Amino acid sequence: MTMRNKVYLLAILFFLCSVVLCFAADNNSYQAIRGEYISLVGSTQAQRQRHNWLKVITKLEDFVASPRAGSKKDAAMFLLGRSWHGLSLASGSRDDAGQAIKSYEDLAKVFPESNFSDDALIFAAEIASETFSNQADAYNYYLQITTVLAPGDMLAKAQSRLKRLATFSPKLPQAFPQSADSHLADVRVWSSPDYTRVVLDLSRSVQFESHQLKGSDPRIYVDLKGAKISSEIAEKQQIKDGIVTTIRTSQLDPSQVRVVLDLTREGDYQVFGLKDPDRVVIDVRKPANPGHQQTEIRALPGSGSDSIAGILDDVPDNHPLSLHVPQHTGDEGIRLIVVDAGHGGRDPGAVGRNKTREKDVTLQMAKRLAATLRKELGCKVLLTRSDDSYLKLHSRTAFANKVGADLFISLHANASTNRKAYGLETYYLNLSKNNQAAAVAARENGTSLEEVGNLEAILFDLMANAKINESSRLAAEIQQAMVTQLSPQFSRIKDLGVRQGPFHVLLGATMPSVLVETAFISNGREEKRLNSKDYQNKVTQAIVRGVKDYSASLRQVARK
Numbered sequence: 001m002t003m004r005n006k007v008y009l010l011a012i013l014f015f016l017c018s019v020v021l022c023f024a025a026d027n028n029s030y031q032a033i034r035g036e037y038i039s040l041v042g043s044t045q046a047q048r049q050r051h052n053w054l055k056v057i058t059k060l061e062d063f064v065a066s067p068r069a070g071s072k073k074d075a076a077m078f079l080l081g082r083s084w085h086g087l088s089l090a091s092g093s094r095d096d097a098g099q100a101i102k103s104y105e106d107l108a109k110v111f112p113e114s115n116f117s118d119d120a121l122i123f124a125a126e127i128a129s130e131t132f133s134n135q136a137d138a139y140n141y142y143l144q145i146t147t148v149l150a151p152g153d154m155l156a157k158a159q160s161r162l163k164r165l166a167t168f169s170p171k172l173p174q175a176f177p178q179s180a181d182s183h184l185a186d187v188r189v190w191s192s193p194d195y196t197r198v199v200l201d202l203s204r205s206v207q208f209e210s211h212q213l214k215g216s217d218p219r220i221y222v223d224l225k226g227a228k229i230s231s232e233i234a235e236k237q238q239i240k241d242g243i244v245t246t247i248r249t250s251q252l253d254p255s256q257v258r259v260v261l262d263l264t265r266e267g268d269y270q271v272f273g274l275k276d277p278d279r280v281v282i283d284v285r286k287p288a289n290p291g292h293q294q295t296e297i298r299a300l301p302g303s304g305s306d307s308i309a310g311i312l313d314d315v316p317d318n319h320p321l322s323l324h325v326p327q328h329t330g331d332e333g334i335r336l337i338v339v340d341a342g343h344g345g346r347d348p349g350a351v352g353r354n355k356t357r358e359k360d361v362t363l364q365m366a367k368r369l370a371a372t373l374r375k376e377l378g379c380k381v382l383l384t385r386s387d388d389s390y391l392k393l394h395s396r397t398a399f400a401n402k403v404g405a406d407l408f409i410s411l412h413a414n415a416s417t418n419r420k421a422y423g424l425e426t427y428y429l430n431l432s433k434n435n436q437a438a439a440v441a442a443r444e445n446g447t448s449l450e451e452v453g454n455l456e457a458i459l460f461d462l463m464a465n466a467k468i469n470e471s472s473r474l475a476a477e478i479q480q481a482m483v484t485q486l487s488p489q490f491s492r493i494k495d496l497g498v499r500q501g502p503f504h505v506l507l508g509a510t511m512p513s514v515l516v517e518t519a520f521i522s523n524g525r526e527e528k529r530l531n532s533k534d535y536q537n538k539v540t541q542a543i544v545r546g547v548k549d550y551s552a553s554l555r556q557v558a559r560k
Contacts, residue, residue, distance in 0.1 A: 038424025048319035053087035077107040078116035118154035161375035168456040210271040338400040340410040350415035367542040408513035413521040423494030426479040428471035429506040478546030485542040
């Protein structure tokens with residue numbers, strides 16, 4: 001072999017080695033591992049084999065420990081927890097469940113600002129409660145979500161479960177014993193659509209006092225006694241998040257620090273202290289912004305007796321509505337669910353760019369949901385419509401009331417004049433808290449925004465005896481299940497949260513009732529998904545998971 005041929009051969013070998021190495025690296029990328037995880041959870045048979053889970057777990061552990069993890073590290077850590085969690089459900093091993101909790105805990109500690117961390121601690125709490133019967137640990141995980149992590153979509157769920165587990169609450173002091181050596185080490189800020197959280201990190205616990213100054217120059221200030229400011233903290237931080245404009249820190253005297261929050265307008269606030277590590281938390285709730293304008297959504301023409309006047313005619317004058325909360329919390333579980341396919345007949349609902357009609361996809365999903373609920377929960381499920389029939393909105397809940405349903409679930413596809421809008425959201429009946437919720441209600445009701453405003457005033461009387469919390473809990477469980485189960489399966493799953501609105505289709509229901517917006521039919525990508533059997537199946541399976549979680553919470557309350 002000549003020297004030239006040897007050089008060519010070496011070059012070819014080098015090239016092949018490079019290709020192999022690149023393929024191997026790509027095969028161990030986050031997306032590749034995530035794909036293996038999705039394939040695993042999609043196969044009941046594969047899940048029974050422990051080595052299949054351990055293969056994914058090993059790859060995730062290696063990925064998390066490697067420099068290539070980068071911006072995907074928190075997502076990979078969350079997927080690692082989900083993998084251990086899945087293995088524990090398949091194996092029934094408490095050791096595997098313990099590994100899942102540890103993975104979830106590690107994520108929350110390393111990435112407290114990650115969108116995955118609150119979901120991780122929700123799962124950790126559920127494992128602690130259900131597998132280990134350790135309600136004190138579950139309470140602690142929920143507490144971390146509400147006090148340590150950045151405010152996220154799991155906040156309301158954590159707060160709700162803290163109330164249910166109040167008897168397991170540790171006795172946390174509101175003011176700590178004075179310590180002359182404490183230092184204000186950091187000032188951290190998080191903003192959410194509902195409020196702003198400011199966390200004051202301390203080297204040791206201190207006594208503190210809070211005050212609010214009202215008027216034309218509103219502000220909140222907190223005095224930390226026995227504390228000094230670290231030299232690394234700026235005297236002034238510009239925030240401008242809608243309620244807090246500036247945070248100012250100053251050393252009032254050698255042993256007292258003042259932290260001032262300048263506000264755009266007065267707002268409710270709460271200040272509390274926490275230990276391990278020591279910190280003081282300031283929560284400022286954002287008032288509604290009456291000047292915020294939302295995109296107008298054109299409503300369907302009015303439909304006679306479906307108007308507000310028509311609904312009011314059916315409300316008994318002397319018999320206020322009372323809520324029927326499922327009491328079947330024993331082995332039999334929830335016994336009867338009514339599933340409502342939105343729109344139908346002469347009412348097509350929203351129509352997508354490719355002519356997909358809301359009434360068609362909701363009927364398909366309703367049938368799938370009913371079949372899955374019967375199979376998974378062993379309960380009776382009735383449909384408000386099983387064909388392309390037109391139904392008056394209030395006749396749907398009237399039917400649910402007549403048959404004595406335990407739950408009412410109405411399926412819909414969202415729409416917006418903004419073609420880029422996408423995501424999942426779940427509604428329950430209440431006064432609309434913002435213009436966006438009112439706009440969605442107007443479209444689903446087939447009314448105008450003005451009529452929605454009139455309906456809100458009426459709801460004060462209609463819902464005086466209704467336990468709205470039951471519907472909000474059901475909505476929270478379904479929304480969480482959809483986001484959690486669809487995110488690993490589909491790209492760009494957006495959590496629009498749980499919302500409140502005055503929906504005709506929910507008005508009059510005497511049982512926990514929700515309206516689920518499964519996707520935006522006005523968005524091209526999501527319109528295509530709505531026509532997909534795979535997406536419809538995944539959505540219905542997620543809703544069933546949410547109903548199961550709600551049912552489990554009822555049983556838990558019944559045992560106390």
